Amino acid sequence: MRIVIVGLGVIGGGYAMALKEAGYDEVYGIDKNIDTLKKAKALGIIKEGYEDEKEIIKYADLIVLAVYPNLVKNFIINNKDNFKDGAIITDVTGIKQLFINEIINILPENIDFVFAHPMAGREKKGIDYATNQVFKGANFLITVTDKNKDENLDLIENLAYKMGFKNVKRICPKYHDEMIAFTSQLPHALAVALINSDIEGRNTGEFIGDSYRDLTRIANINESLWSQLFLGNKENLLQAIYNFEKELDKIKSCVENEDKETLQELFIKSSLRREKL
Amino acid sequence: MRIVIVGLGVIGGGYAMALKEAGYDEVYGIDKNIDTLKKAKALGIIKEGYEDEKEIIKYADLIVLAVYPNLVKNFIINNKDNFKDGAIITDVTGIKQLFINEIINILPENIDFVFAHPMAGREKKGIDYATNQVFKGANFLITVTDKNKDENLDLIENLAYKMGFKNVKRICPKYHDEMIAFTSQLPHALAVALINSDIEGRNTGEFIGDSYRDLTRIANINESLWSQLFLGNKENLLQAIYNFEKELDKIKSCVENEDKETLQELFIKSSLRREKL
Known part of the structure; x- marks a missing residue:
């Protein structure tokens, strides 16, 4: 061949x-x-x-x-x-x-x-x-x-x-694009937003552990390729971002209201899901 | 000693x-x-x-x-x-x-x-x-x-x-807590929200690459410890989440408006920051 x-x-x-x-x-x-x-x-x-x-x-x-x-x-x-x-x-x-x-x-x-x-x-x-x-x-x-x-x-x-x-x-292509918006494009969006949300001029590198390093690795991103991927899967990516924002809002509410019990439930849910992965 | x-x-x-x-x-x-x-x-x-x-x-x-x-x-x-x-x-x-x-x-x-x-x-x-x-x-x-x-x-x-x-x-303690909210607690909040935003019942594991794996590693989280850390640093963590949401909104707007140029600028900024790290 x-x-x-x-x-x-x-x-x-x-x-x-x-x-x-x-x-x-x-x-x-x-x-x-x-x-x-x-x-x-x-x-x-x-x-x-x-x-x-x-x-x-x-x-x-x-x-x-x-x-x-x-x-x-x-x-x-x-x-x-x-x-x-x-x-x-x-x-x-x-x-x-x-x-x-x-x-x-x-x-x-x-x-x-x-x-x-x-x-x-x-x-x-x-x-x-x-x-x-x-x-x-x-x-x-x-x-x-x-x-x-x-x-x-x-x-x-x-x-x-x-x-x-x-x-x-x-x-099928439809399910592919829906899943990929969540498993691949959303993580890239989060990594980019995370590192871009740092305040200019801080010596951030001296305050990081593995978590920040892991979560920003893919913030180093090929802009030509990934802008095509993001815009070429617009609706699915936006839906994935909305779903994510809802979950982040839950965490935010718990912190705002000092609702320790619900916060712990969210952590237990995420831990179980991660272990299952 | x-x-x-x-x-x-x-x-x-x-x-x-x-x-x-x-x-x-x-x-x-x-x-x-x-x-x-x-x-x-x-x-x-x-x-x-x-x-x-x-x-x-x-x-x-x-x-x-x-x-x-x-x-x-x-x-x-x-x-x-x-x-x-x-x-x-x-x-x-x-x-x-x-x-x-x-x-x-x-x-x-x-x-x-x-x-x-x-x-x-x-x-x-x-x-x-x-x-x-x-x-x-x-x-x-x-x-x-x-x-x-x-x-x-x-x-x-x-x-x-x-x-x-x-x-x-x-x-100083004040700067410590401010930086840690960003470099440690915010990444944990994002990882938890990411994996919790998955739609129940999907076989997500078959659609993941390294990015999803890396970004959710810390979603497996000790709920007793981290609920104390989140609530004990409330104001700083909320500020870090707000700053992050602003950056995620920028990405979302670019996708909604198909603004490729601005999206690429965000990617270039994040890549430069990650390389500097």
Whole structure:
């Protein structure tokens, strides 16, 4: 199977590393940055690199689109006459409803797009920070459409396990985006708001323990990617924020009213939920 | 120097371990739980354990109060005629203004209380989860009062370094409580509200990555301790929550109004702050 990865950033580069470790040796890379291609080749994680996708796409059995959400649809439009018959496309995008229907409508009949979301990443961007270690033990989501062939869903699922993911789940795009708003985008919003709410000029670093460090880790955030993810999942994210605000209000009321009993109940509930996780 | 640790829980037990590793061999423990005392002795981290504090307090050069915030004042009241002349007392409490003035008023003239806050802990409670590993590289705060003798402040500071803390800072109680509301209590409130805002019955664990895991770790929280810490630092915590809500509102507005530019500015600000940390 000839695999072409489009975008050798922190995720695409990680895929190349994972595929190499899993024994795939027909892996090619496309990137607009020639240095990234050189580095990937020097690392031995791609067989060859291309700046121009037209050169290699037509030979690909599997194409991995490891690009920003707003580039996925354009890639299909630009290459729709260039795919190999029966090729499978997959992506790594953190939101799905934004483009999934549009893509299904423009996708050639003989091409199957298996939409996927590897739930692992890093705060940094670029191939220098790519590693397949983050995939090990992580969740992998496949958002199934009624155009997908079972054999291709199986192929992507098996590939995910071979790359080190621990738990592969198939769901519908709507539920995916709803869950992701809560488990991924909301935590990023909270981390950003937390660190931005610090008062300018304080020597905060001397007053922190692990909790502040953990809760602000993802406040170091790729602004181009995450602004697309936030705005591309607007309604779900807003609902997740409202639900969160309601719970924060409960804590606030307890503190305002010195209601120790209810506060303890909230803590017991959160502890049980965290232990169950 | 004869050191007596009152309360061999996760912090008191950790102190005993750290003191042992630092070469102190005159360390005694007080705990109301006889099994805890037996375990501490079996581990070799105390020379002897006592259920009744009266037996050993009068011989102590240094007393470490590793008890809940609401027990600190009572300990002083109950033992004020029982201290050795010139003894030093220190504590490990996460808030200071709650009791610091009251204690200074009732403390015998020949006793010096050096109020301290080791900024390291664990979600779990009890000696079974105690470890001095969490102190290594951590921050240690001393809240200075005008009754403290310099030599005793130096003694506690040196002890903290010997126990593995990396950065010891002396500050006033007011600033301590203000900063701690932001760096410690607010993150706990956010973690609790985040996990409690999940909708009942969802299989959330299959949709999480590191971010959700990191942001909810401290949602597993000791409800007795943390309800005291929250209510004992009420005004500062409420102010920290208000400041946070303002920042979350900015993000929410950006999403509602699809204001990508401002959203990216918020992300750039948070990234810079996190990198500086």
